[in-house]
Amino acid sequence: MKDQLNRPLRDLRISVIDRCNLRCQYCMPKEIFGPDYPFLPPSELLTYEEIERIAKLFVQLGVEKIRLTGGEPLLRKDLPLLIERLVPLEGLNDIALTTNGIFLPKYADDLKKAGLKRVNISLDSINDELFGxxxxxxxxxTPVKKGIEAAKKAGLGIKINMVIKKGMNDSEIIPMATYCKENELELRFIEYMDVGSTNGWKMKDVITKREIYNQLQESFEFEPVEADYFGEVAKKYKYKDSNVVVGFITSVSESFCSSCTRARLSANGHLYTCLFNGNGHNIRDFMRQGATDTELLEYIRTIWRNRQDRYSDERKEEATTSRTKVEMSYIGG
Incomplete structure (x- = not known):
């Protein structure tokens, strides 16, 4: 029987690699992550065997969903082999992947055969020049669109993630919504967040959910959609004339700290209980020093029970971004 922790632990994000083949402004700005940036050596990455072992323990603690992230997870060699290891875990109901989509024409079929259920594809503009x-x-x-088509053809579920930054791609809100509606793709608008400490985040650059929704209402009619489970972070709507869904991730304007059920395992094996917390717990070294499953289980349980993260609440209350935060390239979304 799964343990009942003080707060439910249902969702585990696992970053399998700390690098990407793009340098997007939100998590890997090219000014910081240039050709000489010192990415993690392979010895510091968790092996697939280690990831499987840790994932099994998390499932025992209540995790039902695992998402593989990066960096760009498809840069990690033989990723379908990891998925094959994770799919049989008893109690795991969903396994997904966040990707920029560029490698999906090559890997979508293998990912589906391995047991992957769906992909979240990052696409912040539908305009070629702006996206470049x-x-x-x-x-x-075009390469991302080809990835979307490959995922469709393979039978994978698809969600499109779009981060909105004022003055950068807010002109793309209606074009992206139109593209996704016409192609029956679920779209997630994500408020521009102060993840890590290298993306130069400022509150004035944020377009809130309310502003995005008001803009959308000028072209579309919506009705609300009930949450699928406790702790679902997206506030969802569907078009009145179709079943296509639009969601909003509102961690800046409408925080959801009190219902967070998500833990994150970084590429170098550190456990984070919040996307905005720079203080990770070194699972990798504890495990490599010979910890038993029982000891690891208790370590993870204690970390989760003692969590006090509520950064999105505090950001609103204190108007501060001064704390150290883990970089998105290590932890994924």
């Missing part, structure tokens, strides 16, 4: 500027590599939208 934003990813720092002049990569256009």
């Amino acid at each position: 500027q934003m990813n720092g590599r002049n990569v256009g939208v």
